[in-house]
Amino acid sequence: MAWLWKRTVWLAALLVVTPAPAAALDPDLGSHIDEMVEPLLRGEMAVGLVVGVIDSSGTEVAGYGTTSLEAGRTPGGSTLFEIGSLSKVFCALLLADMVESGDARLDDRAGDCLPPFVTVPQYHRNPERQITLQDLVSHTSGFPRLPSNLEPREVTNPYADYSVAQMYSYVSEYALPREPGVAYEYSNIGMGLLGHILSLKTDKSFEDLVVERIADPLGMKDTRVALSDEQTTRFAEGHDADGRPAPTWDIPAIPAAGALRSTVNDLLLFLSANLGLTETPLSNAIAATHQPILGINDRGDGVGMAWHLQSGGVIWHNGQSGGYHSIVAFHKALGIGVVVLSNSAVMAIDKLGLSILKLMAGEEVEPLQVRVPVHIDPTRFGRYAGGYELPMDMTVRVFHEGGYLFVQPKHQAPVRLYPESETRFFLKVIDAQVEFLMDEETGQATHLIWSQGDREIAGKRTD
Numbered sequence: 001m002a003w004l005w006k007r008t009v010w011l012a013a014l015l016v017v018t019p020a021p022a023a024a025l026d027p028d029l030g031s032h033i034d035e036m037v038e039p040l041l042r043g044e045m046a047v048g049l050v051v052g053v054i055d056s057s058g059t060e061v062a063g064y065g066t067t068s069l070e071a072g073r074t075p076g077g078s079t080l081f082e083i084g085s086l087s088k089v090f091c092a093l094l095l096a097d098m099v100e101s102g103d104a105r106l107d108d109r110a111g112d113c114l115p116p117f118v119t120v121p122q123y124h125r126n127p128e129r130q131i132t133l134q135d136l137v138s139h140t141s142g143f144p145r146l147p148s149n150l151e152p153r154e155v156t157n158p159y160a161d162y163s164v165a166q167m168y169s170y171v172s173e174y175a176l177p178r179e180p181g182v183a184y185e186y187s188n189i190g191m192g193l194l195g196h197i198l199s200l201k202t203d204k205s206f207e208d209l210v211v212e213r214i215a216d217p218l219g220m221k222d223t224r225v226a227l228s229d230e231q232t233t234r235f236a237e238g239h240d241a242d243g244r245p246a247p248t249w250d251i252p253a254i255p256a257a258g259a260l261r262s263t264v265n266d267l268l269l270f271l272s273a274n275l276g277l278t279e280t281p282l283s284n285a286i287a288a289t290h291q292p293i294l295g296i297n298d299r300g301d302g303v304g305m306a307w308h309l310q311s312g313g314v315i316w317h318n319g320q321s322g323g324y325h326s327i328v329a330f331h332k333a334l335g336i337g338v339v340v341l342s343n344s345a346v347m348a349i350d351k352l353g354l355s356i357l358k359l360m361a362g363e364e365v366e367p368l369q370v371r372v373p374v375h376i377d378p379t380r381f382g383r384y385a386g387g388y389e390l391p392m393d394m395t396v397r398v399f400h401e402g403g404y405l406f407v408q409p410k411h412q413a414p415v416r417l418y419p420e421s422e423t424r425f426f427l428k429v430i431d432a433q434v435e436f437l438m439d440e441e442t443g444q445a446t447h448l449i450w451s452q453g454d455r456e457i458a459g460k461r462t463d
Contacts, residue, residue, distance in 0.1 A: 050077065054268050054337045068236070086327075110132065196254065323344070381404075383438070384400075387461070388461055
């Protein structure tokens with residue numbers, strides 16, 4: 001959730017799960033998962049993580065690594081982690097449950113749910129088509145990933161000082177680039193606004209709504225925003241992509257975007273309900289969140305109420321904060337699901353989770369590939385340093401410090417670049433690579449090429 005360029009990566013498209021007869025958990029599944037996790041630990045891509053799997057025969061949980069590099073312990077099913085953007089699927093379920101109870105409608109206009117001094121933007125070519133709650137929950141409102149007035153005092157806790165007043169100001173001044181409901185664009189501010197609206201409708205906080213309407217009915221005792229003293233003793237220390245301790249995030253104004261903490265045990269209960277293995281009062285609302293709202297590519301992938309819907313039947317969502325990464329994925333037809341929580345902010349956790357789901361479906365899975373950095377004389381890093389202008393008003397700064405090379409988006413924390421060659425580098429925080437194009441005469445970088453998934457974007461050096 002943190003990074004300007006961290007678009008939702010449709011990794012599931014690379015790991016298509018084909019239907020097969022449902023079966024009990026493979027007795028050798030644990031050893032297979034051990035083999036899949038080992039490269040991440042050996043390659044220092046993860047400090048610690050917990051894997052949970054579920055099917056109709058039950059659940060299994062395994063922990064790896066440590067909760068802290070200093071005096072830590074092996075994490076387990078009751079270890080608490082920040083789950084970041086997984087909070088969004090809880091916001092979606094809140095909306096679905098409120099629709100089911102008659103407390104809200106999907107076609108409620110966002111502007112009608114906010115104070116009268118807040119002006120929700122309208123697309124100038126069709127002002128009659130206003131942003132609805134369905135648009136917000138499906139990332140089709142037209143709002144971008146992050147608000148432009150997010151200027152944190154501390155980039156390692158970027159939402160801590162962002163206020164409701166700032167959100168209102170941003171919403172009132174933003175110009176929609178297109179009509180709502182016609183295109184997918186992942187939006188933290190959009191989901192945050194939806195959570196705020198649900199709080200206004202009920203006069204309850206987002207956390208209170210989650211506890212009252214989801215966590216308590218499903219028996220999820222550890223899914224909270226604020227932790228008790230006892231829960232704090234089970235909270236894993238977060239780590240950035242370089243393995244350094246990272247502070248937790250505070251998200252007071254838009255908690256629905258990513259403020260929840262949880263455990264693998266709790267999320268397995270959530271998965272059981274989503275798979276229909278547990279009959280609950282939320283069953284109809286849960287089923288509604290899985291329904292497609294908009295297709296997003298020519299592969300047949302789509303988006304439901306927050307959930308990412310793969311054409312092969314996989315439903316999933318991930319989350320990341322400054323020191324944690326999470327993924328929940330399941331296949332309803334096969335009755336299988338997986339959750340992975342890590343106290344390292346690395347995108348490789350997504351590929352691990354989706355690979356485990358594929359393994360559970362009885363398919364062969366190739367070992368996870370972990371990139372290994374090569375040594376480059378740090379005195380050469382100055383050739384790449386400078387600002388770069390990328391599409392969609394994205395600006396980044398490349399600099400070197402302490403013998404390392406970093407890339408930093410505006411108003412966000414720097415991320416270390418690891419060299420694969422003289423001109424190609426990779427990130428650990430997300431599955432992305434950076435290549436510098438060099439001027440043969442000056443030996444200086446002129447452009448930066450950002451590669452992620454099947455996309456490449458280029459930016460020209462400005463200084």
